[in-house]
Amino acid sequence: MTTPFDFSTIVNAGLQAPAVPWGGFPKYNFVGGNNDPESIPVEHLRAASDRLFTTKGKHLATYFVDSGPQGYLGLREYLVGKLAHYAAIECTPSDILLTSGSSQAMDLINTALVSKGDVVIVEESNYGGALSRFVRLGVEMVTVPVDEQGMQTDRLAESLAQLDSQGRKPKFIYTIPTVHNPTGSILTLERRQHLLELARQYDIAVYEDECYADLVWDGTRPPSLYALDNDARVVHIGTFSKTVAPALRVGYVVANWSMLGQLLAVKTDAGSGALEQMLLAEYCEEHFQPHVTALNRTLKGKLDCLTDALDREFGSAAHYVNPPGGIFLWVRLPAEVDTSALAVAAAQEGIAINPGVEWSHQMDNSHNWLRLCFANPDKATISEGVAKLAQVCHREFGVPVYGGNTPRE
Amino acid sequence: MTTPFDFSTIVNAGLQAPAVPWGGFPKYNFVGGNNDPESIPVEHLRAASDRLFTTKGKHLATYFVDSGPQGYLGLREYLVGKLAHYAAIECTPSDILLTSGSSQAMDLINTALVSKGDVVIVEESNYGGALSRFVRLGVEMVTVPVDEQGMQTDRLAESLAQLDSQGRKPKFIYTIPTVHNPTGSILTLERRQHLLELARQYDIAVYEDECYADLVWDGTRPPSLYALDNDARVVHIGTFSKTVAPALRVGYVVANWSMLGQLLAVKTDAGSGALEQMLLAEYCEEHFQPHVTALNRTLKGKLDCLTDALDREFGSAAHYVNPPGGIFLWVRLPAEVDTSALAVAAAQEGIAINPGVEWSHQMDNSHNWLRLCFANPDKATISEGVAKLAQVCHREFGVPVYGGNTPRE
Numbered sequence: 158m159t160t161p162f163d164f165s166t167i168v169n170a171g172l173q174a175p176a177v178p179w180g181g182f183p184k185y186n187f188v189g190g191n192n193d194p195e196s197i198p199v200e201h202l203r204a205a206s207d208r209l210f211t212t213k214g215k216h217l218a219t220y221f222v223d224s225g226p227q228g229y230l231g232l233r234e235y236l237v238g239k240l241a242h243y244a245a246i247e248c249t250p251s252d253i254l255l256t257s258g259s260s261q262a263m264d265l266i267n268t269a270l271v272s273k274g275d276v277v278i279v280e281e282s283n284y285g286g287a288l289s290r291f292v293r294l295g296v297e298m299v300t301v302p303v304d305e306q307g308m309q310t311d312r313l314a315e316s317l318a319q320l321d322s323q324g325r326k327p328k329f330i331y332t333i334p335t336v337h338n339p340t341g342s343i344l345t346l347e348r349r350q351h352l353l354e355l356a357r358q359y360d361i362a363v364y365e366d367e368c369y370a371d372l373v374w375d376g377t378r379p380p381s382l383y384a385l386d387n388d389a390r391v392v393h394i395g396t397f398s399k400t401v402a403p404a405l406r407v408g409y410v411v412a413n414w415s416m417l418g419q420l421l422a423v424k425t426d427a428g429s430g431a432l433e434q435m436l437l438a439e440y441c442e443e444h445f446q447p448h449v450t451a452l453n454r455t456l457k458g459k460l461d462c463l464t465d466a467l468d469r470e471f472g473s474a475a476h477y478v479n480p481p482g483g484i485f486l487w488v489r490l491p492a493e494v495d496t497s498a499l500a501v502a503a504a505q506e507g508i509a510i511n512p513g514v515e516w517s518h519q520m521d522n523s524h525n526w527l528r529l530c531f532a533n534p535d536k537a538t539i540s541e542g543v544a545k546l547a548q549v550c551h552r553e554f555g556v557p558v559y560g561g562n563t564p565r566e
Numbered sequence: 567m568t569t570p571f572d573f574s575t576i577v578n579a580g581l582q583a584p585a586v587p588w589g590g591f592p593k594y595n596f597v598g599g600n601n602d603p604e605s606i607p608v609e610h611l612r613a614a615s616d617r618l619f620t621t622k623g624k625h626l627a628t629y630f631v632d633s634g635p636q637g638y639l640g641l642r643e644y645l646v647g648k649l650a651h652y653a654a655i656e657c658t659p660s661d662i663l664l665t666s667g668s669s670q671a672m673d674l675i676n677t678a679l680v681s682k683g684d685v686v687i688v689e690e691s692n693y694g695g696a697l698s699r700f701v702r703l704g705v706e707m708v709t710v711p712v713d714e715q716g717m718q719t720d721r722l723a724e725s726l727a728q729l730d731s732q733g734r735k736p737k738f739i740y741t742i743p744t745v746h747n748p749t750g751s752i753l754t755l756e757r758r759q760h761l762l763e764l765a766r767q768y769d770i771a772v773y774e775d776e777c778y779a780d781l782v783w784d785g786t787r788p789p790s791l792y793a794l795d796n797d798a799r800v801v802h803i804g805t806f807s808k809t810v811a812p813a814l815r816v817g818y819v820v821a822n823w824s825m826l827g828q829l830l831a832v833k834t835d836a837g838s839g840a841l842e843q844m845l846l847a848e849y850c851e852e853h854f855q856p857h858v859t860a861l862n863r864t865l866k867g868k869l870d871c872l873t874d875a876l877d878r879e880f881g882s883a884a885h886y887v888n889p890p891g892g893i894f895l896w897v898r899l900p901a902e903v904d905t906s907a908l909a910v911a912a913a914q915e916g917i918a919i920n921p922g923v924e925w926s927h928q929m930d931n932s933h934n935w936l937r938l939c940f941a942n943p944d945k946a947t948i949s950e951g952v953a954k955l956a957q958v959c960h961r962e963f964g965v966p967v968y969g970g971n972t973p974r975e
Contacts (some may be wrong), residue, residue, distance in 0.1 A: 179634025225588025
């Protein structure tokens with residue numbers, strides 16, 4: 158072969174930096190939305206798959222399995238019931254668009270609604286993937302702090318008033334109200350109503366991301382913003398990735414047709430995977446509820462294991478609020494710890510963590526926060542990983558000073 | 567509810583027009599890549615699915631099923647063998663990116679390589695979805711005619727020389743060399759070599775779309791451009807939609823890392839559906855080859871049914887070249903027939919066709935061509951649909967004058 162053609166000489170300007178080949182998962186993997194392998198309902202999924210091939214296999218011969226580009230009707234029908242039961246949402250199958258995970262939903266919504274120079278409202282600590290998308294698109298983010306009751310809507314009111322006084326209108330308020338990423342907090346009913354009041358007052362849209370909302374330890378999920386809204390200004394997204402399996406790429410958008418029709422138009426992939434949609438429809442009707450109840454018990458057990466390990470290994474050096482659900486813990490270390498540098502040093506030891514600067518925007522002291530995902534590693538790996546992380550942190554930053562009641566060397 | 571919020575007031579400028587709700591498939595559906603329902607290998611897929619849940623179900627707990635963002639390793643390994651066998655391609659799993667159908671592959675390649683004002687070379691008659699994507703992106707298309715031996719590479723040489731004399735360098739040559747859409751022609755080996763020579767001479771990339779290449783009646787598929795190329799300038803895309811099932815969204819890109827790493831970076835969907843990839847890997851190893859052999863027999867039978875019906879109903883008014891494979895027929899009607907108007911009139915009778923203007927760019931007389939897809943309707947529906955189409959055509963345009971040897975009223 159002569160010198161190979163170098164495509165980097167002809168790619169568009171301003172793209173994401175090229176990827177490097179994947180190196181496998183690290184041993185102590187505290188990042189990503191991966192889930193508990195033992196909780197994958199393998200046998201029920203197998204049986205559901207068996208039934209669907211037998212009864213509906215031939216439908217695979219058409220794009221969209223005879224359901225149109227909004228996705229498999231059977232799953233949209235199931236979602237109508239599920240969303241009514243869990244999130245108090247009243248909708249019909251025609252209000253739902255099935256997507257390839259909520260990641261695609263986010264890309265479609267951004268493609269439809271925002272472009273360079275637009276302003277959006279976001280929570281100060283936030284899902285890294287949402288923030289990086291807005292940064293890439295050149296969107297200006299105005300941040301609102303989050304506490305144990307979710308987004309601080311009094312601060313939202315201030316931000317909206319200030320923008321209004323500048324003659325600037327944000328495209329939407331992006332929020333993760335139920336099991337906020339990364340804090341795990343749940344927006345109270347009062348604040349939900351306050352947020353919607355403000356959205357009405359300034360006539361702006363709300364973009365509600367409820368990807369983790371089924372993972373609440375006590376099983377109670379407040380009415381979603383979509384449900385509380387009375388003028389169809391909320392675009393609601395969700396997913397089955399966090400409850401059934403992340404490798405199944407099935408997310409959804411619920412919105413009024415003025416939004417959904419536009420999202421459909423920019424969705425140029427000839428439909429999302431129908432088999433995964435059909436499988437979920439077949440499986441969820443009977444099994445979703447007991448599965449999620451059991452999954453939440455397992456996840457709570459892993460969270461307890463993580464907080465025990467943090468208490469043991471970091472002691473008072475690690476501050477966190479015990480979340481009411483989810484798959485991650487948001488942890489503050491002493492101010493002298495730079496978690497971005499810690500992440501680099503930890504990676505050398507096979508430990509992956511999310512540094513606070515990647516999971517927040519314009520947040521004071523984000524440099525000493527980190528996010529730890531606990532759903533995927535088993536309990537022994539969680540304990541061992543946290544112990545090793547404490548060693549690395551002590552070596553690099555001198556804290557934590559104590560570990561398991563013993564001064565560190 | 568008060569007046570619902572109207573998202574159309576806040577969407578970005580320049581987007582595709584919003585979609586209208588899907589109205590179901592028409593009775594006589596001669597459009598789209600839909601396939602023969604009776605040929606879906608339901609029982610073998612069911613058995614494969616059974617095995618994979620039993621042996622690999624827990625892997626669904628992680629994004630990318632432990633295979634990284636390029637997609638399920640087992641399917642990439644299968645593809646290495648399949649592409650070697652059918653298309654003479656030598657590659658490794660690390661040269662392959664699995665996508666959500668070849669539609670996503672096209673969007674990723676366009677995102678990476680082209681922007682407004684760029685020039686690309688395309689075949690004059692072409693896949694409507696490729697053309698509409700380029701139009702939307704503001705890309706200038708320079709067209710090359712196609713005959714029974716595929717793209718006319720002497721005309722390609724002229725176009726490239728002319729662009730060169732204007733100091734303009736196209737981003738790539740986009741071609742469907744094997745079972746060209748819509749003509750069904752297969753690019754000869756001589757022309758493949760000529761095309762690659764020209765690409766080398768002008769140092770431009772080649773974008774090879776082999777989505778239909780497995781559907782060749784006599785089972786012989788020439789070496790792909792990717793295989794014949796010796797300096798890695800070819801980006802090759804393919805799919806399982808046309809051979810196994812369109813509702814499974816599994817396509818792929820084969821390319822060198824300078825391209826693949828960039829495509830991966832712009833692929834922001836957290837992975838394509840793993841279950842469909844795992845299922846295909848499990849199924850294809852044993853069954854792909856006999857399945858496709860049988861499918862081709864079935865498709866050829868439907869094509870014969872279609873050409874018989876055209877001969878019977880349209881007589882000499884319908885001109886076509888009998889294609890060596892595929893799922894569509896490219897048909898020329900008399901010059902007085904405007905197939906765009908025919909499509910509108912036919913839709914009223916439940917008949918869907920692709921008018922020539924949507925399946926070509928800057929082609930003389932495209933207004934009286936049409937594309938008929940024959941894989942999905944059964945034979946009785948094909949015959950009936952063509953008879954009805956002839957009636958509509960006679961009513962609207964006065965041709966065909968005869969039908970079944972009898973003058974039409």
